[in-house]
Amino acid sequence: MECTREKRYLPYNKWDADTLLHLQAQAANSPYQLHYHLHPISGLVNDPNGFSYFNGAYHLFYQSYPFGAVHGLKSWVHFKSQDLVNWTNLGLAVEPDTMADSHGAYSGSAREIDGRLFLMYTGNHRDENWVRTPYQIGAWMTKDGKVSDKTILFKNPDHITEHFRDPQILKQNDTYYAILGAQDKAEKHGHIDIWKSQDLKNWEELGFLDMGTEPMGYMIECPNIVRVDGKVVVIFCPQGLDKKIADYDNVYPDMYIIADDIDFENHKLINPGKLHNLDKGFDVYATQAFNAPDGHAYEVSWVGLPDTTYPTDDENWANCLSQVKELVIKDDKLIQKPVKAMRALRQDEEQVSDPIISEKAGQQYELKLKIAQGQTGNLHLAANEDLTNSLQIKFDTQNGKLVLDRAQAGQAVAVDHGTSRETSLVANKDLELDIFVDHSLIEVFVNGGEEVLTGRYFADQANPKIAFEQNTAYTGQLWQMKTIL
Amino acid sequence: MECTREKRYLPYNKWDADTLLHLQAQAANSPYQLHYHLHPISGLVNDPNGFSYFNGAYHLFYQSYPFGAVHGLKSWVHFKSQDLVNWTNLGLAVEPDTMADSHGAYSGSAREIDGRLFLMYTGNHRDENWVRTPYQIGAWMTKDGKVSDKTILFKNPDHITEHFRDPQILKQNDTYYAILGAQDKAEKHGHIDIWKSQDLKNWEELGFLDMGTEPMGYMIECPNIVRVDGKVVVIFCPQGLDKKIADYDNVYPDMYIIADDIDFENHKLINPGKLHNLDKGFDVYATQAFNAPDGHAYEVSWVGLPDTTYPTDDENWANCLSQVKELVIKDDKLIQKPVKAMRALRQDEEQVSDPIISEKAGQQYELKLKIAQGQTGNLHLAANEDLTNSLQIKFDTQNGKLVLDRAQAGQAVAVDHGTSRETSLVANKDLELDIFVDHSLIEVFVNGGEEVLTGRYFADQANPKIAFEQNTAYTGQLWQMKTIL
Numbered sequence: 001m002e003c004t005r006e007k008r009y010l011p012y013n014k015w016d017a018d019t020l021l022h023l024q025a026q027a028a029n030s031p032y033q034l035h036y037h038l039h040p041i042s043g044l045v046n047d048p049n050g051f052s053y054f055n056g057a058y059h060l061f062y063q064s065y066p067f068g069a070v071h072g073l074k075s076w077v078h079f080k081s082q083d084l085v086n087w088t089n090l091g092l093a094v095e096p097d098t099m100a101d102s103h104g105a106y107s108g109s110a111r112e113i114d115g116r117l118f119l120m121y122t123g124n125h126r127d128e129n130w131v132r133t134p135y136q137i138g139a140w141m142t143k144d145g146k147v148s149d150k151t152i153l154f155k156n157p158d159h160i161t162e163h164f165r166d167p168q169i170l171k172q173n174d175t176y177y178a179i180l181g182a183q184d185k186a187e188k189h190g191h192i193d194i195w196k197s198q199d200l201k202n203w204e205e206l207g208f209l210d211m212g213t214e215p216m217g218y219m220i221e222c223p224n225i226v227r228v229d230g231k232v233v234v235i236f237c238p239q240g241l242d243k244k245i246a247d248y249d250n251v252y253p254d255m256y257i258i259a260d261d262i263d264f265e266n267h268k269l270i271n272p273g274k275l276h277n278l279d280k281g282f283d284v285y286a287t288q289a290f291n292a293p294d295g296h297a298y299e300v301s302w303v304g305l306p307d308t309t310y311p312t313d314d315e316n317w318a319n320c321l322s323q324v325k326e327l328v329i330k331d332d333k334l335i336q337k338p339v340k341a342m343r344a345l346r347q348d349e350e351q352v353s354d355p356i357i358s359e360k361a362g363q364q365y366e367l368k369l370k371i372a373q374g375q376t377g378n379l380h381l382a383a384n385e386d387l388t389n390s391l392q393i394k395f396d397t398q399n400g401k402l403v404l405d406r407a408q409a410g411q412a413v414a415v416d417h418g419t420s421r422e423t424s425l426v427a428n429k430d431l432e433l434d435i436f437v438d439h440s441l442i443e444v445f446v447n448g449g450e451e452v453l454t455g456r457y458f459a460d461q462a463n464p465k466i467a468f469e470q471n472t473a474y475t476g477q478l479w480q481m482k483t484i485l
Numbered sequence: 486m487e488c489t490r491e492k493r494y495l496p497y498n499k500w501d502a503d504t505l506l507h508l509q510a511q512a513a514n515s516p517y518q519l520h521y522h523l524h525p526i527s528g529l530v531n532d533p534n535g536f537s538y539f540n541g542a543y544h545l546f547y548q549s550y551p552f553g554a555v556h557g558l559k560s561w562v563h564f565k566s567q568d569l570v571n572w573t574n575l576g577l578a579v580e581p582d583t584m585a586d587s588h589g590a591y592s593g594s595a596r597e598i599d600g601r602l603f604l605m606y607t608g609n610h611r612d613e614n615w616v617r618t619p620y621q622i623g624a625w626m627t628k629d630g631k632v633s634d635k636t637i638l639f640k641n642p643d644h645i646t647e648h649f650r651d652p653q654i655l656k657q658n659d660t661y662y663a664i665l666g667a668q669d670k671a672e673k674h675g676h677i678d679i680w681k682s683q684d685l686k687n688w689e690e691l692g693f694l695d696m697g698t699e700p701m702g703y704m705i706e707c708p709n710i711v712r713v714d715g716k717v718v719v720i721f722c723p724q725g726l727d728k729k730i731a732d733y734d735n736v737y738p739d740m741y742i743i744a745d746d747i748d749f750e751n752h753k754l755i756n757p758g759k760l761h762n763l764d765k766g767f768d769v770y771a772t773q774a775f776n777a778p779d780g781h782a783y784e785v786s787w788v789g790l791p792d793t794t795y796p797t798d799d800e801n802w803a804n805c806l807s808q809v810k811e812l813v814i815k816d817d818k819l820i821q822k823p824v825k826a827m828r829a830l831r832q833d834e835e836q837v838s839d840p841i842i843s844e845k846a847g848q849q850y851e852l853k854l855k856i857a858q859g860q861t862g863n864l865h866l867a868a869n870e871d872l873t874n875s876l877q878i879k880f881d882t883q884n885g886k887l888v889l890d891r892a893q894a895g896q897a898v899a900v901d902h903g904t905s906r907e908t909s910l911v912a913n914k915d916l917e918l919d920i921f922v923d924h925s926l927i928e929v930f931v932n933g934g935e936e937v938l939t940g941r942y943f944a945d946q947a948n949p950k951i952a953f954e955q956n957t958a959y960t961g962q963l964w965q966m967k968t969i970l
Binding site for chain 1: 497498499501502504505506510512514516520552563571573574575576577631829832968970
């Protein structure tokens with residue numbers, strides 16, 4: 001597709017339905033298409049939005065540009081689930097159809113308020129000179145899925161640039177708070193800006209969250225607060241963060257801080273810990289987490305990065321969402337675990353113990369391994385017969401090291417940022433891996449979720465093999481995974 | 486939607502994509518939408534098409550008009566499955582994009598031939614005076630889902646009217662045969678017309694299948710031959726059939742004949758039996774069956790009828806497909822059974838034995854009952870608290886009678902053809918019912934599939950109750966059913 005600005009921002013009603021039907025079929029027929037993760041119906045998806053519980057079900061939306069693998073005119077597409085694994089696609093939900101979101105219904109959050117779902121998101125508006133105004137918008141979804149009553153809540157105040165977006169709506173006692181990603185005008189640094197309201201109509205800025213003395217890059221996107229095990233976790237995406245402040249490999253990181261609490265009124269964290277990378281893999285961004293009524297904290301991420309091209313761009317679709325994960329805290333770090341219902345996708349269980357784990361595993365499985373300590377090895381996934389083309393997991397349990405390497409796994413992705421990702425482990429310990437593969441996505445849960453490495457890969461889908469390169473002492477199970485959508 | 490002819494036959498590229506996205510969301514959000522049966526992504530579906538096995542998977546298409554609940558410009562939408570229950574939507578597959586199918590890619594069949602899927606279907610063409618020519622078209626689908634090489638195979642011969650459609654491609658020894666629904670010019674009667682070809686290019690008419698002395702109405706639609714337990718079963722839809730020849734209740738019936746064999750060359754059945762109604766319910770039509778490589782015969786039906794309106798027309802979508810059923814023959818009759826993988830949709834099993842089976846069953850379940858003989862009773866499904874609004878199954882096991890009654894089940898459907906359907910059973914026998922409910926669809930398998938009663942119903946989805954009106958001696962299980970799409 002040509003990517004002229006005019007074409008990218010063409011109203012949806014200027015596209016023809018035949019083109020859309022063809023784009024939908026093209027995405028559905030792609031060999032790289034995912035089958036148990038939320039993926040594009042057509043075009044490009046990015047941030048998860050509005051992750052919430054309402055009217056007896058989980059709700060999740062994503063940013064969608066339906067007409068190609070580019071960041072064009074965005075809308076929200078709606079999914080619903082009883083178990084956070086099996087999702088029903090309910091289609092277009094928030095459309096760029098007002099002045100305030102004329103150039104995109106951008107990211108935001110949702111919360112049940114008095115029997116309706118309140119959506120708070122950023123409307124992207126540009127004037128005839130292409131000058132942007134970010135409007136923060138409130139809208140209401142009723143139980144029948146209809147979204148209406150869009151209202152402009154506030155704009156960027158004078159001290160904040162046009163980079164002001166991604167509101168998360170929160171409630172504490174009887175007061176609503178919103179946190180937003182923001183760039184200040186004076187220094188062009190990234191911030192988390194805090195607002196408050198009693199009635200969801202009149203909003204007042206409280207100020208930037210105190211993140212310490214070091215600047216958080218030139219912009220923060222997708223700030224998100226969730227309470228986990230009595231602590232407050234702030235998840236956010238600092239863009240342009242100096243690697244001396246916190247190291248990361250991807251173009252932009254998705255990071256978190258754990259604090260004892262947050263004082264919204266004084267916009268500060270109580271006893272904040274250090275910066276952590278949320279995911280040690282290649283492609284996680286824009287994570288959204290919320291506290292569900294069942295007492296658990298759940299998160300979901302965009303698997304995709306800004307300013308990055310992917311091989312499926314040639315097929316007019318791009319990106320996906322991660323599986324939903326449950327969050328707990330251990331030793332001042334987040335533990336990220338598959339949710340319980342993921343087990344219900346398992347079928348055709350095989351006990352595995354040979355160096356060749358499977359000659360015909362394909363690309364839609366879960367592989368759970370316990371690798372005995374004291375070993376160094378290399379696990380090949382999505383491998384051809386002689387293992388020269390594969391996605392590799394290299395481990396050294398003596399020195400405590402794990403590497404996810406996609407250099408030999410088919411088509412290249414974002415090689416400027418390296419083709420492997422490394423994470424350190426506790427040395428001299430057995431290694432537990434819970435690996436989820438879905439055609440072009442791998443999610444590796446290490447030692448019960450102490451680390452997660454997520455990445456897209458674009459190997460020949462005819463490569464069916466899983467094998468250790470060396471004789472390796474391990475036990476494991478392999479399951480084929482059911483299709484959910 | 487206005488139903489002007491011009492609008493109904495507007496090319497897909499004259500519709501705008503925003504309208505389509507809204508129609509898709511509207512269909513997805515409908516409270517009547519089905520969740521474990523194939524249903525419209527938007528608009529109207531009718532006949533199943535191209536039911537086949539190819540490239541390691543089952544394939545099934547349906548007739549689709551994406552832009553409303555009317556019979557407009559039709560295309561084929563493609564679904565794929567490993568187990569005949571969990572289907573993946575692969576989107577638009579055969580489009581009305583040539584002269585020969587300019588006014589609709591109508592119904593047809595599919596068969597794997599030399600590593601590709603051969604599609605044989607009717608192209609509906611109308612000239613500027615709206616005079617119709619039915620072209621029988623061949624096309625090829627490759628393993629990547631792309632359909633190309635459309636070729637006109639033949640038109641209606643001189644002795645057949647414009648009503649000439651729905652080819653089923655068959656192979657016997659090294660010869661291809663096609664059977665089609667046809668209306669002769671001389672008497673305007675319905676027939677099954679048989680053609681043959683050695684190369685799929687040059688086709689020769691063999692003649693009308695001998696159906697006996699009685700005329701089969703004014704037209705036969707969707708003729709289908711499948712081999713079951715060593716016999717030949719001919720399934721077809723005679724329109725305008727005299728009820729003295731075979732009784733039926735729906736506007737048009739879906740019927741079958743069992744014969745020892747078929748002699749294509751002499752276009753006759755060997756020792757044909759009598760006419761049977763395939764389904765004793767309200768809405769089954771256009772059934773397609775085929776012999777799968779696993780040795781079983783499977784069928785799937787349109788649940789919907791021609792010339793019939795349904796309440797969801799107001800929501801711009803209509804109809805669905807039945808579940809796939811396995812066919813066997815017993816006592817010269819078809820037995821229709823759920824396929825094995827349906828069991829994998831079951832969750833939350835409850836043993837039931839009280840007169841009130843469930844106060845909160847909802848509308849997405851399987852209910853399996855064994856009702857002891859010698860009882861008369863009334864089972865209420867989708868019922869409100871006091872059972873005044875419900876879908877009813879009335880049984881009399883002494884006299885051998887079962888009635889499916891939708892008179893009190895919410896919005897009315899096709900009341901001119903009655904609000905209940907009755908089937909007779911062997912008297913003085915225990916009654917086994919396997920009942921599948923999916924929001925607006927009920928499929929009742931009686932005594933292991935000796936009879937099936939299928940019907941749409943449009944009850945208030947808040948009616949959650951299942952109860953016997955009387956104290957009834959029975960045992961049973963109730964399962965909630967998983968969502969497949």
